[in-house]
Amino acid sequence: MGHAGIASTLLDVSAAEEPPGPVSRQERKQRTRQSLLDAALELLADRSFASLSLREVAKRAGIVPTAFYRHFTSMEELGVALVEETTRTLRGLLRGARTENSGYGGMIRASVHTLHKHVRVHEDHFRFVTRERYAGPGAVSRAIAVELRMFSSDLALDLARFDPLRTWPTEDLHLLADLIVTAMLGTVAELLDARPGDTAADERILAEAEKRLRMVLLGVPHWRPEGQPRI
Amino acid sequence: MGHAGIASTLLDVSAAEEPPGPVSRQERKQRTRQSLLDAALELLADRSFASLSLREVAKRAGIVPTAFYRHFTSMEELGVALVEETTRTLRGLLRGARTENSGYGGMIRASVHTLHKHVRVHEDHFRFVTRERYAGPGAVSRAIAVELRMFSSDLALDLARFDPLRTWPTEDLHLLADLIVTAMLGTVAELLDARPGDTAADERILAEAEKRLRMVLLGVPHWRPEGQPRI
DNA sequence: TGTACATCAGTGAACGCGCGTTCACTGATGTAC
DNA sequence: TGTACATCAGTGAACGCGCGTTCACTGATGTAC
Numbered sequence: 259m260g261h262a263g264i265a266s267t268l269l270d271v272s273a274a275e276e277p278p279g280p281v282s283r284q285e286r287k288q289r290t291r292q293s294l295l296d297a298a299l300e301l302l303a304d305r306s307f308a309s310l311s312l313r314e315v316a317k318r319a320g321i322v323p324t325a326f327y328r329h330f331t332s333m334e335e336l337g338v339a340l341v342e343e344t345t346r347t348l349r350g351l352l353r354g355a356r357t358e359n360s361g362y363g364g365m366i367r368a369s370v371h372t373l374h375k376h377v378r379v380h381e382d383h384f385r386f387v388t389r390e391r392y393a394g395p396g397a398v399s400r401a402i403a404v405e406l407r408m409f410s411s412d413l414a415l416d417l418a419r420f421d422p423l424r425t426w427p428t429e430d431l432h433l434l435a436d437l438i439v440t441a442m443l444g445t446v447a448e449l450l451d452a453r454p455g456d457t458a459a460d461e462r463i464l465a466e467a468e469k470r471l472r473m474v475l476l477g478v479p480h481w482r483p484e485g486q487p488r489i
Numbered sequence: 490m491g492h493a494g495i496a497s498t499l500l501d502v503s504a505a506e507e508p509p510g511p512v513s514r515q516e517r518k519q520r521t522r523q524s525l526l527d528a529a530l531e532l533l534a535d536r537s538f539a540s541l542s543l544r545e546v547a548k549r550a551g552i553v554p555t556a557f558y559r560h561f562t563s564m565e566e567l568g569v570a571l572v573e574e575t576t577r578t579l580r581g582l583l584r585g586a587r588t589e590n591s592g593y594g595g596m597i598r599a600s601v602h603t604l605h606k607h608v609r610v611h612e613d614h615f616r617f618v619t620r621e622r623y624a625g626p627g628a629v630s631r632a633i634a635v636e637l638r639m640f641s642s643d644l645a646l647d648l649a650r651f652d653p654l655r656t657w658p659t660e661d662l663h664l665l666a667d668l669i670v671t672a673m674l675g676t677v678a679e680l681l682d683a684r685p686g687d688t689a690a691d692e693r694i695l696a697e698a699e700k701r702l703r704m705v706l707l708g709v710p711h712w713r714p715e716g717q718p719r720i
Numbered sequence: 721t722g723t724a725c726a727t728c729a730g731t732g733a734a735c736g737c738g739c740g741t742t743c744a745c746t747g748a749t750g751t752a753c
Numbered sequence: 754t755g756t757a758c759a760t761c762a763g764t765g766a767a768c769g770c771g772c773g774t775t776c777a778c779t780g781a782t783g784t785a786c
Contacts (some may be wrong), residue, residue, distance in 0.1 A: 275774095282749080282750090283748085283749050283750070283761075283762075284758090286749095286762075287761090289769070290762080290763085304624050304625065305539075305625060305628050306537055306624050308536075308537045308539050309540070310537045311738075311739060311740085312739080312740065312741095313738070313739065314738095321762090321763065321764090322763065322764055323739095323740080323741090323742080323766085324742085324743090324763080324764075325762065325763045325764075326740085328761080328763070346578065346663070389623045389624055389625065391623070392619050392620045392622070392623070392678060393537050393620055394535065394536060394537050394620060394622065395535050395712060400671050413502040430700070433697055433700055433701060433704070434704060436675075436701075437672060437701050437704065440670065440671060440672065440675050441542060441668060444671050444727080447597075448519075462782055466664055468575045468603065469661070470662055470667075470668050472665060473664070473665060473705065473708050473709075473712060474668070474704065475708070476707075476708030476709075476711050476712055477704050477705065477706070477707030477708030477711070478704075479707075480707050480708070480711070481704060481707055485784065512781080513782085514727090514728075514729075514782050514783070516730065517729075517767095518728090519729085521729075533750085542771075542772065542773085543772080543773065543774095544772065545771095552729090552731090553730065553732070554772095554773080554774090554777085555730080555774080556729065556730045556731075558774090559728080559730070560729095561728055564780080628759070639722055646729075646757090654778090672750065
């Protein structure tokens with residue numbers, strides 16, 4: 259339970275290591291549930307979700323395999339919970355980064371840096387999500403696809419505030435937003451591949467990420483949504 | 490061996506189902522090897538590589554588990570062979586599509602359509618590669634990364650022939666090429682997600698893919714490689 | 721061409737192991753009176 | 754406040770199963786003479 263508790267504070271889910279006084283049955287249950295999530299995430303640091311066994315996760319969480327079923331009906335259900343845990347706060351952070359900055363440049367810089375900080379704090383979560391995104395036909399991949407669509411919709415909404423984009427058809431706006439989300443996911447994968455603690459690598463990756471986004475947005479004023487494109 | 494043979498003809502590796510006359514020992518060995526690759530690919534249609542067992546593959550290929558080791562030292566080695574099988578011909582096809590067309594528009598259209606045709610013929614191969622790309626720290630993911638870098642280098646080379654790109658620094662060129670390769674991979678994933686035989690869906694996905702690439706390339710003439718970007 | 725030996729792809733039994741899931745249980749927490 | 758009963762998170766034994774890998778083997782193909 260020790261290091262599992264530490265991991266959970268990173269997400270600020272259950273802040274205190276061992277709170278004072280007696281604890282209700284449902285509080286204890288919630289803590290064991292979190293231990294299972296934390297244990298799974300640690301094991302997923304260098305493995306695929308499909309290769310993870312219920313017994314391993316239970317063992318690492320400090321419970322007997324059969325007690326797992328008190329919290330999740332299957333490993334798949336736990337995986338979906340991990341996906342939700344990953345995106346829970348990031349969506350709000352990114353929306354904030356965009357609304358608190360005006361102009362492409364500021365928005366790009368703030369978004370990239372917000373993403374960077376968040377990914378570095380929750381590396382295991384993002385490793386899990388980038389790995390499982392296309393991992394197969396299971397509930398986990400489906401949950402990830404849903405979350406990404408939400409990121410994309412958030413972004414499309416904010417992009418629509420820019421003058422040349424204001425008049426774009428919705429589908430073109432979503433195309434652009436998807437392109438940006440995909441590029442950002444590539445950046446996440448690069449960050450997770452970099453040697454740990456390699457600050458220079460991080461800065462290079464962030465610079466490249468900003469450059470990529472500028473390249474994409476550079477074409478926007480020249481795009482003709484209706485009629486023949488000029489290329 | 491029956492349907493395994495059929496799958497292999499799709500790749501044109503061993504064309505005849507049962508050639509006439511006696512067959513040398515090494516020919517037979519090569520055929521069994523191909524059966525193993527085909528069997529693995531069929532099983533991978535809706536599963537992750539990590540969840541695939543040596544025994545399953547051997548069984549489907551029609552040999553006893555222990556005979557597997559006559560062909561590959563491990564499942565991982567088989568996985569790497571599958572990656573090579575996937576990209577073997579596509580690289581040349583895409584290079585051809587670009588050199589036989591001039592101008593962004595023609596190149597984009599030809600590339601997207603070439604990719605589409607190839608993906609549709611070899612769906613299982615591409616499902617495997619898109620799934621395993623980020624699947625973990627194994628040899629398979631590493632092999633995929635190497636292949637993608639080669640696609641990107643090919644593309645950068647061809648992009649350098651365009652006038653505004655001719656003078657770009659190499660790193661910016663590679664950034665642009667990576668962006669395009671990533672976008673194309675997204676298109677592959679969309680194609681594989683579409684309902685089989687849904688021609689309308691295919692056409693929509695291809696149209697979107699072309700649009701995305703045009704969006705990206707639209708910014709090119711306005712990019713300032715040196716000095717401050719205008720955004 | 722015929723014979724004797726070497727090679728080696730594929731066989732089949734056996735091993736110890738971790739897997740998911742079942743089941744009846746325990747004992748602390750919660751609730752009704 | 755005290756007692757009797759209900760709830761339910763966690764236990765531990767047991768099951769049948771598929772796994773990767775070992776080993777000694779078989780018998781067709783290949784080679785040397």
